Amino acid sequence: MIGRLITWASMLWLVPLMYVFLKNETKFKKNIVVGVTLPYEAREDAQVLAVLAGYRRRLKGVCLALTALGLGCALLPVSFGVTLTIWLIWIDLVVVLPLVPYVRCNRALKRLKAERGWRREGAGLTVADLTAASRPEKHLSFLAFCLPLLVALGPGAWELSRGETVLGLVQLVNPACVVLFWFLYRAAFRRKAEVVDGNEALTGTLTRVRSRAWRRCWLWGAWFMALFALALELTFYRPLPGLVALLVLTAAFTAAMVRLELRLRALQERLTADSGRGFYVDEDDRWLWGMFYCNPDDSRLMVGARVGMNVTMNLARPAGRAVIAVTAVLLAAMPLFGVRIIWEERSPVTLTLESAVLTAAHSGSEYVLALEELDTAQLLEEKPDIRRIAGTGLDTVQKGRYRSEEYGQLTVCLDPRTGPWLLLSDEGGRQYLFGATDPSQTLLVWASLS
């Protein structure tokens, strides 16, 4: 029950987040509203305002419905696998459904734009700022990422130094992420100037504020990974305080990122509040539904999003189409992971002893121990308190690498609902904890071993 509620609570905030960002699109930034470029006069136009009001209303309705659906599903008394499947389908819906009113609004505004003749001569031109492009590029040096990298490396190095290879390797993911963030900071940054109209000073300021937000995003991300490594280390030895630290850290980082993006958008709104009167850039023809960039004349694979600091793919490039397609397939296929978990939940743990080989098996995983290597064996009526290091931990099965205060590291394959359990050790000192779903199998193996 608690696990189910935590699962839902960890993602319910996604709906208000989508609502805030999509509602924010109704504010004119760089002459763009809901993905459509309009002149200054359109900002007070009654029809435009009515379309935007309708969009906000529909968006609110969709988001409230999704929240209600999420809260309702959180209370369903079903297994973790079923919860996970519903939860993943719900996440897909949260990502897709709020975009429906967005696309409808985008199309309505484009129709209105055509009817009113707001498509100015020169729309569709590619505009480049020579002055901005001739300014030297300024980047954060890798040194700025070195301190978080060192902090992130600490726990992993410590675990490896004391022979905890699995924990060490798990912890090394964090410094790898710091390096990845530095790489993305450099490689994914689009230096294109933020040209909105002929005002060069405005272009310079907009470009600067976006570049600053981008820099902060990745540097804060690097520090997040460093602190994440420390909190994760805490979970290995003090699970509850560690989990709380992880949750607080993740919530704080998410809040900081949302604030960074919203502040940048607010700046873009304020700085371009007077734009759109004379010449202004209009690239609507290259943005499908105002959100997907598709320009065969652009040789770049990645381009900056029109508002905020994000980057997006050019769908006119094969690699861009491939990335978007893979992302869409992954999103659509997410619920299959839940189905896999249901299958795992419903598969029994079996324990067999054949040809002097003991095999504990569960849904494709096998843990084999030859009797000639067996050193000691005990039958436990009570399952020891074990904590997962790597592997599966469900109500119906626990398998993989676990740790116990009493016995140290264990290779586990058991059904926690049914005892007894076999505690085995081999000549190499490795310990195993096995227990079949059908207790008679465990008892039969124990009898043979005895």
Added chain:
Amino acid sequence: MLLKLDFSGVSPIYRQIRDQVVLGIAGGWLRPGDRLPTVRALAEESGVNMMTVSKAYGLLRQEGYIRTDRRGGTVILSRAGERVPGRETVDGLRLRLGELKLAGLDREAILKLCGELLDGEAEP
């Protein structure tokens, strides 16, 4: 200064870049000594191929509008003292004047249009 490139136009992109830099110099938007972006930076800025930008710069260099060196980058050259337009320029002008005549403009109208264009050349 803004470059406005029309990918659906008949004029090739390298030519559009070249023409707009020339108009920028003539209009005072680009002054002698001003630095142009590197080929890579302008390609990144405009989304056009680096070869296209390189071709435009090559043409501008050949015509004496810009100079490129390793340390200083690409800079606008001073053309003060060059009073005689090249043959290609004169031929081009003759062609355009002919087109205006055929469009029905008389001498006065053509001169008036030329004056307006010269006065408004600050808008490249």
